[in-house]
Amino acid sequence: MTQKTEEKILNAALKIFAKRGYSAATTKSIAQESGLSEFTLFRKFKTKENLFNMVLNQSLERMQGDLDSLLRDNAPKTQAEFLESFIRDMARFYQNHIESFSIFLNEDSSILEPTMTMYINNLTTYIDQHVKSDKIDPQTLVLTTTAFIYILTTEKYHGRSFVNYDEALENFIKSMNHIIKS
Structure with missing residues (x-):
């Protein structure tokens, strides 16, 4: 084949x-x-189970590669530029992998917990290296950003629109930058 x-x-x-x-x-x-x-x-x-496991493994590999690239390629000068770039990159990442996230979060998968732990820890370390503010806890920023973008992207994926995706993303970026500046 x-x-x-x-x-x-x-x-x-x-x-x-x-x-x-x-x-x-x-x-x-x-x-x-x-x-x-x-x-x-x-x-x-x-078997269907073998196919499912291959889909999970391939999805994880693709997501990890894209996440590694995202964390390596982002080098804006100011914290505000960094944060905006990070949020936009995460939005693209979720849009590119929404089907994978849907499977991981909706199925009883033994690989979910260690994968999500690694994902959150890597992003937290990345934020900690680039955002220097005593007003922001890096892990809270990661959890808030990923949850917010996941909800927006999931709604868009399913064709629902309780809010305008682009407008909500812009407002989120402005809000996060306002917190850093204050």
Whole structure:
């Protein structure tokens, strides 16, 4: 089986598992989404559980790579520029990985807790290195930012809009910068 075929199946599975959850997702719907046969899916992955685990592992690898890049590439001059860049980068990160987050947070996954602990700790260290303010606890800033962006991104992903995404993000950035400046 070619790499392209495997990639089609994994991308389709990510989409279906994120929308329906593991229990409600069927291999038939995944095959249809990928444009391939169910036989091809089973030939490569053997079981739905194997496919699900591959999706989780691939998602974690992609997320970790993107997070490493995000933490390495952000070097604005002022704290305000840093914070704005960090929040915008996190918003893009969540948008790029919302299907993965949906799976991790909605399924009973043994990899969730250590992964989230590492994720929060890495972001907290990063914030601690760049934001020097006695008014902001780095971990609280990380938890607040990630929770806020997760909620906004999830609502956008599901086509709901209790608030305007772009406007809410701008207001959040202004509020966080106001706290740092005060």
